[in-house]
Amino acid sequence: MTITQLQYVLAVAEYQNFTLAAEKSFVTQPTLSMQVQKLEDELDILIFDRSKKPISVTDVGKKIVAQAKNIVNEAARIKDIVDQEKGYIGGDFTLGIIPTIMPTLLPMFLKTFINKYPRVNLIIKEQNTEDLIQNIQDGHLDAAIAATPLEIEFIKERPLYYEPFVGYVPQDHRLRGVSELTPEDLNVSDILLLQDGHCFREGVLNLCKSPKKLGEEHFSLQSGSFETLINLSNEGLGMTLLPFLNTLELDEKHKGNLKYFKEPPPAREVSLIFHKSELKIQITEALRDVIASVVRGAIAFQDVKIISPMNHA
Template identity: 30%
Template sequence: MSYVPLSGLSLRDIEYVVAVDDLRNFSRAAERCGVSQAGLSEQVRKLEQLLNVTLFERSRRHVAPTPEGARLIVLGREVLASARNLLEVARAHTGPLDGLLHIGVIPTLGPYYIPGLLQRLRQEYAQLSLRLTEKTTSNLIQSLRQGELDVAFLAPTAATETLEQEPLFREPFVAVFPAQHELAQKPDITLDDLGRPDLLLLEDGHCLRDQALSICPSNFRPQDQRLATSLEMLWHMIAAGEGFSLIPRLALRNRTEFEGLVKFRELNQTEAYRTIDLVWRSSDPRAASFRELAHFLRASIPEGCLPYQES
């Protein structure tokens, strides 16, 4: 095979292209990559000239890879994954939790868990730099497998050969009702009370939706349930009197703006919780360090949560 010079081809440019493909938007891709939109667009154009291929079809409202671009972007992702693996192997011998660590987190956990976590990580791992990403569970798993993330915080998924997970803590659910809701007046709330038409859920794709349904009576089938696009929107829908929902404990903090509009009710049943795990690729040579990180995190469980217990 003849030698092909790589002058002009950089990993950073490939990262730009992958970001555009992920987000289908040059502005959001530039924000993710920490550069100006003009700078990112110029580098993508230069890469297209270098490859002699138009990677993206562009219009004012539409960005999508061309057929040839789609094939090359797949190769680009493989190049980035190999480059990250090279760094991971090197770090395993020089300081596995030094340098940059890409962390993913589900939207129903990130805003409520990460702020309290950052200070502890800074104190324990002084040389660690963090890059945070918030995605739904399926997208986090995809990013882990593609090497775009190093670790992720999420509720447990079915075990796979390519991912390893360590449980951190159990986060109880709390039933949150409009202040005048009939169930808010009951002395005790049971799981059988929850299978009602006015149970509010998140849209498909959010693991919290499936977690809430798993707690409801086994014969409950959602019909025309009102759906929220985010956990924050769910709060507003409850406060507006549209219905009730199950909210993870950490998301109850600092909710004074809803005082008088909602009521919190504890669920005493032992199954009314979700487990939060730390997840990474099984092939990552830093696996021992990630287990050490999980052990460190288990020692500082957030207030209101419970230690993990084997079932």
Template identity: 35%
Template structure:
């Protein structure tokens, strides 16, 4: 039994497909399949139930996989402990952020970090909160930047900054002359939202509960909310005259569209907002690196950079 075999069965349980699991582990499908079968023979149990369409853990296999995950986490902790005895600002640092933060934070964070810790390579990635949660637990990432609320056992979460929401609309929109927008004024607008799985979508609907009925409206009228895959997609849709959208303030840059084409409007008080936070494993020993990452993010002043 090896750590590699344990990593294979954990990944296979997550993907429920030999091909996808092999891709994630950067091995061929036969290599992964043989290793899993070898471990099952060594333990004399069936860890997985195989069918033509999917692979799923057996009840006993599920228990084995949970224990394997714990072993992998402890093995990752050994590497962390070893790293802590070295210069904490020279080893690579892997950080992830949700899709609605990463594109607007990372371009500012990287040069700021190069100034504060020039010898620490930074690797960045963007994903959904659920994926980042799993990757921080598994030791694939050293820290993640997410929006609160966020809770995870044995993970430290520290708020970084509060970011207000704004409304993006075309210059010819009926609300274009308004100084500030009240959520109720959006009731008769075609509000463009992110798709399911984005936490920012949930935060918008919580801040503007008056929009929820339009999501279930089967008539497809003016109040029906459209869904986009990214904030940048929504901005292009607004520029095309398809409606308005709600953005975190850091995403309010309109790119190559001029201020005469797109307008950024603040909300009236109380202004809806989100709390952006940094999270890392409680066992992560490179606290000096965490401090530098936190200080670098705060120095970026992302939420203050694009005030309407």
């Protein structure tokens, strides 16, 4: 029994297809199939039921797959221990970032990080929160940046910063004359929202105190772009809410439409999340330190009210 055989077993269990598993493992399909077969012969059991399409894991195979995950993770930890002992920060590191954070945060820290840690090969993927969680569990992501709290048993959360919500209120809107917004001012029926599946949308819905009259709009919007929301707002189709960092690059004309909340402003907690096994923790901590340092100066708000994207009001 080898670590490589266990890695192949995990790949087949995930993709339920030998050809695809081989492709993702960067080996030929005959090589992968032969190694899985050798392990089954050694154990004298069947891990996979090949008679079904897609391939399924047998009952005893499920127990082996669960244990294989532990063994593969612990084997990877040995290299981590050596790297930490040597003070080495390098190698591949796959980072996921949710779409409402990627465009503003990534340009702020990426150049600083790669200059400070040139031996790290940072692989960055934009994914929604649900996919981030699944990929952390499956070992496809080393860490991710998402709105928290998530309160998931196998995930650790390290807060990076707290990002206030800012109102974008166009001319002729009912809130145009308000000097400072409060949650009681908001009505979901005239707020332009991101499409379903975005945690920022859920945070806005949780913030609204008025009844949620979804479905009364005269149009249906499915967009993941804050720029689109701003443009529609400028056309008089409603107000919207923006994360604070998204307001920094607005031109002066558009900044004139911003309305800030009465203190403490509602905000989202943005955290670096990773598996509780803490593999590659030295890179995770280096990443956290760089991001926290560059964002600290951009967001001066200290006292905020956290709006969780997971707890529906």
